[in-house]
Each structure stands twice: as C-alpha cells, then as structure tokens.
Amino acid sequence: MDGMWERVGTQLLARVTGPMKFRLVLQPCTAAFFAIRSGIADAKAGRPPYFWELISNPPERADMVKEAWKRIGKLFIFALVLDAVYQLIELQALYFGEMVIVAFVLAIVPYVMLRGPAMRVARLIIMRRQHDGQPPATLRKVS
Numbered sequence: 001m002d003g004m005w006e007r008v009g010t011q012l013l014a015r016v017t018g019p020m021k022f023r024l025v026l027q028p029c030t031a032a033f034f035a036i037r038s039g040i041a042d043a044k045a046g047r048p049p050y051f052w053e054l055i056s057n058p059p060e061r062a063d064m065v066k067e068a069w070k071r072i073g074k075l076f077i078f079a080l081v082l083d084a085v086y087q088l089i090e091l092q093a094l095y096f097g098e099m100v101i102v103a104f105v106l107a108i109v110p111y112v113m114l115r116g117p118a119m120r121v122a123r124l125i126i127m128r129r130q131h132d133g134q135p136p137a138t139l140r141k142v143s
Helices: 002-014 023-045 050-056 058-090 096-131
Strands: none
Touching: 002 096, 023 050, 023 058, 023 096, 050 058, 050 096, 058 096
16 A cells, blocks of 8 residues: 555556646646636625635535536536646556546646635736726727
C-alpha cells in the first residue's frame, strides 16, 4: 500500500515537468473564467457566497451542486481526457484514481475557491454603482 501512494505522489509531481504541462495553467484559468462568470451572476441575483451556502444550507446543496456541475462538468471531463492522454503518452497505462485527482485539482478546486470572491467583488462594484447613482450595467444604454 505504501508503494502505491509513493507511485501516485511521484507520478502526480512528474506532471509538472512532463509533456502537456500547459494544461496545468490552462485548465485552472478556464475554471477561473467559469467561476468569475458564475460569481457575477450570483451577485446580480443577490445570492449568498457559493461555498458558504454549499456548506451551510443542506436543503439546497443538491441543487447547487447540479447547477455548478452544469457550468464546470465539461471542463472536468476535459481534464480527465487530457490526463488520460498524458498517462498514455508518458506512462503507457491508465490510472483512473490519478485522473480524478488531477481533474478535481485543476477544474473543481479553482472553481469553488474563486466563485465566492468573484461574487463579493461583483457585489461591491454593483453597490458602488448604485451608490454613485448609476443604473446597473444591465440597464445602462450603450451609446
């Protein structure tokens, strides 16, 4: 069992310098894009911060996870596929557990970490505009 965890740790660390390392930047950036977009939508709808609501509101948890999966599911699957390609090229084998770990870290973690702060920043901007007497961005006419 100890040998398995050593292999997993070694192989996970090898992804940083191995082929296709561009995805270690590209995938979290894409997850951040989706998180920011969702955070802005949360601010406009007046919803509470996503992660806090996910933890503290069990009746709504299933619906929140479904909604997040709609936004990030394709990115998660894409991360699984890219890691499978990496494993086939570099390891000539597939380790499903490692694929899930990598996809989770590259897609889900950045999304959950950034959605709440993005919502807070968007809420501050919306409140500042309202305080300054400007209509919200969705109601302003473009000249």
